[in-house]
Each structure stands twice: as structure tokens, then as C-alpha cells.
Amino acid sequence: MNIASQVTETKGENTYSFDEFLAKRDRLDWYKNEPFLQKAVKKFTGSQYEQIHEKILSFSPIVSAKWNQLAERIARPEVRPYMLHFDAFNHRIDRIVRPMEVHQLEGEVFGEGLFSSKMAPWESFVKRMLTHQIGEGGVTCPLTCTHGLIALLDQFPNDEIPELYDILQHTKEGIDGEFAIGAQFMSEIQGGSDLPANLLEAVPYEKAFRLYGNKFFCSAAHADYSVVTAKISGTNKVSTFIVPAWLPGDKEKEKRNGYQINRIKWKLGTAELPTAEIQYNGALAYPIGPKDKGIAVAVGIVLTLSRLEIGIACSGFMLRAAREARLYSDFRTVFGKKVSEYPLAASKLKRIQNAAERTTAGAFKIYDLFLRLEKPLNPGIKSEQPLEVRKQLFNLRELVLLQKICATNEGAEILREAISMFAGHGVMEEFSSLPRIFRDVVVNEQWEGPRNLLLTQIYRDLQRVADWYSPVEFVSSVLGGSPQEQIKQFSEQLEDLLQRPVLGEVNEASIEAAAEWDAFCDSFFKTYQQIAVAEINQ
Structure with a gap:
């Protein structure tokens, strides 16, 4: 081969x-390589x-290797879940078709028995x-x-409905090695987070009920059992029910x-998760908890656990973002230097970490705090516990x-910076x-109560x-361990804001007060987080 042909080939x-x-x-290794x-x-x-x-x-x-690889395959657009409404013989089956990998991942994750009494x-x-x-x-x-459904069943055992005990066993401990999946269907087209506006009707049927009506936003629609809110016929009170996807x-x-x-x-994110609209035409439903306290039961137990879990998820999202952004920045060379060697990049990496x-x-x-308080779910503000316990329950x-509101908001910012x-x-x-996880964070910010709703609730x-x-x-109490000057500053701000028209009619004064309330909550919670970091680093 001559020199000319060699040059052409290269x-x-x-x-x-x-x-x-x-x-x-x-x-x-997502644990071994995370010192903090x-x-x-x-x-x-x-x-x-x-x-x-x-x-x-x-x-x-x-989880660092096998489950992560499965999740990446599941995320491909061509394998996203879809509906098969009828079989070949015109029977209505409403099968949710999902890829083989999600069934494998689901079986292994739930097979860990993460909510079993043995763990x-x-x-x-x-x-x-980590997951x-x-x-x-x-x-x-x-x-x-599933965690919320288990907690609900644990809190309100009912010997008159043995099916509820069977559902608890199936979801919590597993039956013959199979762990059932739970869901929560509460949102309706007119209400969203406004549960008192629910119109789904529950008609008494023997010791159970039959449900009639529509739920408009139902995630984990493939679940075996769901927590559903509805109004019992002739009442204006929302009750809570457990609904099997299939009867025996x-x-x-x-x-x-x-x-x-x-x-x-x-959806924008969590695209691998089937979120559906469901029409109830007489579904058998088992009542759970006090029939006139459905909102307190649903929000105090099920949504509280979901909100708690969203915070845990954001921790995982950010840890991964920090780890991979650092790794890539230490690898990639641009204009003769590693990305991490540029001060602007280094400052972002520090902020992400x-x-x-x-x-x-x-x-x-x-x-x-959640674990140290005995049965902390659903205490309500008017708890009958001793005053000091009530204060700790209120803190929680x-x-x-x-x-929930701060971690999701910052989570989106951090994922975006890590992507950059x-x-x-x-x-x-x-x-x-990271782009997929970024979209998941944005979705997490919206469900279980969007930011404005929860800011209003706290106020x-x-x-x-x-x-x-x-x-x-x-x-x-919340900022225990913080300098007294800082506690004094936050206390004065809070006392002032509680006298301002944060929830008043819309005008310049209320808009300004609302913006200050938003900023206060963010700063207050980040201070709490910083105290937690200091305690870990002691």
C-alpha cells in the first residue's frame, strides 16, 4: 500500500x-462511593x-447496576405502556401493556419486602x-x-371484613413470595387536590360498597389494590375505601x-408509570377508617407518607446528579483543561454537592423524628396527646x-445544573x-399537593x-442547634408574616406578602437542612 492510500484511509x-x-x-457503587x-x-x-x-x-x-440498566431500557419511548381494551373475542379486559423489563424490575424491587415486619x-x-x-x-x-396502603390497613384493622387482612398480608408480607402492588386514586376532574369536591359515589352493599363515577388522574393504574376516596350516598362527607383490581x-x-x-x-415525566382515567361502574370497595373522616384518613396517612417519600426520592436524585456531574467534569477536557478545573464549573459542582x-x-x-414519634400519622392539629408530644407531631x-415543596423545587434546579x-x-x-430524572422531579413537584397549596396549608x-x-x-424547636441570632431573626419574620395578608384578597400588599412567605419557607427549611448536615459531620 502506498503512502497516498494510507493518508486517504485515515x-x-x-x-x-x-x-x-x-x-x-x-x-x-451508589452506596460504597457515597461517603456522606x-x-x-x-x-x-x-x-x-x-x-x-x-x-x-x-x-x-x-440497584447501581442491574436495576439501573433495566430502568434505562424501560424508559425508551417505544416501550412505554399502552392500553389493550379488548381481547380477540371482544371481551373488555383493559390490559395495560408494559415491557418485560418493568415486570422483572417490579418483581425484584417489591420482592425485597421493603415494608415487611421482617425488615x-x-x-x-x-x-x-438508593432505589x-x-x-x-x-x-x-x-x-x-403501597407503603401508604399498608399503613392505612395497619392503622385501621377491621375483623368484620376479613378481605382487608388478606390485602394487608398480600402487600406487606407477600403471599407465596408474591408481593401485591398498591395505588391511590383520589383526584377527580373538578377537584385535583380538592378532595371535598369529590363526586365519586359509594353505594352501600352488604358489608362493603359499590363505587360509581370517575377518577381522572390515577397513577399506578396497573396496581392490585387501590385507596379510593368517595362520598357515601346521601352524605356530603368523603370516605376512604380499598378497591381490589380483580375479585378472587x-x-x-x-x-x-x-x-x-x-x-x-x-405526561411530562414518570412516563414509564401508567397514569389513567378510570370509570367505576359498581366496583366492590371495602371501607377503611372512620366513614366521616375520609379526608383526614387519606391526607393524614396516605398523602403524608407519599410526601415524605418524595423528599427521600429527591435526595436520591440529587446524590446521583452530583456523583455523575463530578465524574464527567473530571473526565472531559475542553480547551486544554478538565471541565472541573474551571472556576465557574467548580462553583456549580460545589453547589450541586x-x-x-x-x-x-x-x-x-x-x-x-418520624420513627421516634409513636404512630405519628394522622394525628391532626387537635391531637389528644400531651402538649409536648403534640408540638413534636406538629413539627413533623x-x-x-x-x-416536599423545597426539595422538589431545588431538585429541579440541581438536576438542570448537573445536566449543564x-x-x-x-x-x-x-x-x-439525568434528563429523565429531571422530568421525574418536575412531576413530583406537582402531585400530592403543588407548591402553592402546601404553602397555604403551612400558613x-x-x-x-x-x-x-x-x-x-x-x-x-425546629431550628434547635442554630445560633440564637438566627432563631430570633426567623421568629420575628414569622410573627410578622402571620399578621400580613398572605391569604387575603389579591392586591399589591398581599402579592408582596405571599412572595415573602414563599421565600421565608425556602430559607427556613434550608436552615433546618444545614443543621442536619452539621450534626452528621460532627
Whole structure:
């Protein structure tokens, strides 16, 4: 071969490769390679640390590699869930068709028995935080909903309806190795988060009820059991029910329990998760909890756990974003220097890491309070507990709401900044999972109560308890460990804002007060997170 032909063959050839980065990313262990997460586990698990640490070390490689790979395959647009309404013989079956990988991932994640009485709460917590790092994947929303359904059944046992005990066993402990999946269907087209506006009707039927009407936004529509809110005929009170997807023997026949799935929603994020519109035509439903306290039951237990879990998910999202942004920035060379060697990039990486650690520390601290309080769900502001316990329950209630709105809002910002560290490659969905997780964060910010709704709830809560829990006491309790000057500043701000027209008629004064309230809540909660970081780093 002559020299001219050799030049022709190599002309324009580019030998650049991402293989070094990919090899390092694929070898990452999401627990072993997260020193701050390990410190948090050691801080909060106490005497259980060694046992839990070892179990997480065994668990982490599975979620870091196998489950992550499955989630990436599930996310491809061509395999997103779709409806098959009829079989070949014109029977209405409403089958939700999902890819093989999601069935495999679902079976393995639920097969861990994360809510079983056999698993320590902190072990479950850390495993869930790691699992959230794969993104939604079609499994983490159902996992969260199942937690709420189990808590509901645990809180309100009913010997008169043995089916409820069977459902509890199926979801919590598993039956013959199979763990059932739960969901929560509460939103209607006219109401969304406004549960008192529900119109779905529950008609008494023997010891149970039959449901008639429509639910407009039903995530995890493929679930085995769902928590559904409805109004009992002749009343104006919302009640809560457990509804099986199939009655005994009907699942194999694909004969649903008196309802039809009209269509699957097309969503911005969590696209792997089937979210549907459902029409109830006499579905058999079992009542759960006091019949005239359906909203308190649904919000106090089911939605509280979902909001709590969203905060845990945001921790996982940000930890992954920080880890992968740093790894890529240390690999990629631009204009002769690593990306991480540029001060502007380094400042972003620092902000991403700090936010990830703050959010993680806050999630651990809130969950620690959750575990230390006996039966903290659904206490209500008018709890009959001793005053000091009531104050701690109130702290938990508000911290869960603050975490939900602040972690999701900052989560979207942090994911966007992490994506920017990859430059053009950051928006290529085959290159990185961060764009998909970014969309999941944005969706998480909207459900279980959007920001404005929860900001309003926190404001009203603080006004309602002022006669037995002053703003100064609340701030001092939540920000315990913070400098006195900082506590004094937040206390004065809160006292002032509670006298301002935050919830008044729309005018310049109320708009300004509302904006200040929003900013106050964000700053207040970030201070709480910073205290949690300091406690872990002691």
C-alpha cells in the first residue's frame, strides 16, 4: 500500500472515546462511593449500624447496576405502556401493556419486602433512597403508594371484613413470595387536590360498597389494590375505601372489578408509570377508617407518607446528579483543561454537592423524628396527646410539607445544573439518565399537593396553633442547634408574616406578602437542612 492510500484511509478519522468515563460510571457503587450517605447512615442507625451497613453493601451493587440498566431500557419511548381494551373475542379486559423489563424490575424491587415486619425501618429507608436513584422506572411511585396502603390497613384493622387482612398480608408480607402492588386514586376532574369536591359515589352493599363515577388522574393504574376516596350516598362527607383490581379468580380472566380504564395519560415525566382515567361502574370497595373522616384518613396517612417519600426520592436524585456531574467534569477536557478545573464549573459542582448533602441530611433527620414519634400519622392539629408530644407531631407535619415543596423545587434546579455540566451531551437521553430524572422531579413537584397549596396549608396550620404553640416556640424547636441570632431573626419574620395578608384578597400588599412567605419557607427549611448536615459531620 502506498503512502497516498494510507493518508486517504485515515483522513478525518476521530479516535475520541467516552469509554474511560463510561467504565468509571458503570463501576460506581451508589452506596460504597457515597461517603456522606454512609456517614448519615452511621449517625442515625445507632446500634443497628453494622448490621444495616452490611445489608446495604450487599444491596447497593444490584440497584447501581442491574436495576439501573433495566430502568434505562424501560424508559425508551417505544416501550412505554399502552392500553389493550379488548381481547380477540371482544371481551373488555383493559390490559395495560408494559415491557418485560418493568415486570422483572417490579418483581425484584417489591420482592425485597421493603415494608415487611421482617425488615428494620432504617434498612428500608436507605434501600428506598438508593432505589429512587434509578428514577421512576415504573416502580417507585407504586412502591410509595403501597407503603401508604399498608399503613392505612395497619392503622385501621377491621375483623368484620376479613378481605382487608388478606390485602394487608398480600402487600406487606407477600403471599407465596408474591408481593401485591398498591395505588391511590383520589383526584377527580373538578377537584385535583380538592378532595371535598369529590363526586365519586359509594353505594352501600352488604358489608362493603359499590363505587360509581370517575377518577381522572390515577397513577399506578396497573396496581392490585387501590385507596379510593368517595362520598357515601346521601352524605356530603368523603370516605376512604380499598378497591381490589380483580375479585378472587378474575385476574387470570382479565375481568376487572366493576371498572374500566378509559385511557393512559401522556405526561411530562414518570412516563414509564401508567397514569389513567378510570370509570367505576359498581366496583366492590371495602371501607377503611372512620366513614366521616375520609379526608383526614387519606391526607393524614396516605398523602403524608407519599410526601415524605418524595423528599427521600429527591435526595436520591440529587446524590446521583452530583456523583455523575463530578465524574464527567473530571473526565472531559475542553480547551486544554478538565471541565472541573474551571472556576465557574467548580462553583456549580460545589453547589450541586452541597444541595445533595443538605437534602439527604434533612431527609434523614425528618425520618428520624418520624420513627421516634409513636404512630405519628394522622394525628391532626387537635391531637389528644400531651402538649409536648403534640408540638413534636406538629413539627413533623410541617417539616414533611416543607421538605416536599423545597426539595422538589431545588431538585429541579440541581438536576438542570448537573445536566449543564455535560453540555450538549447532557440532553441526549441515551448518554445520561439525568434528563429523565429531571422530568421525574418536575412531576413530583406537582402531585400530592403543588407548591402553592402546601404553602397555604403551612400558613393556616401555624395560625391555627398559635394559641398553644407560638411562632417563637416553633422556630426554636425546629431550628434547635442554630445560633440564637438566627432563631430570633426567623421568629420575628414569622410573627410578622402571620399578621400580613398572605391569604387575603389579591392586591399589591398581599402579592408582596405571599412572595415573602414563599421565600421565608425556602430559607427556613434550608436552615433546618444545614443543621442536619452539621450534626452528621460532627
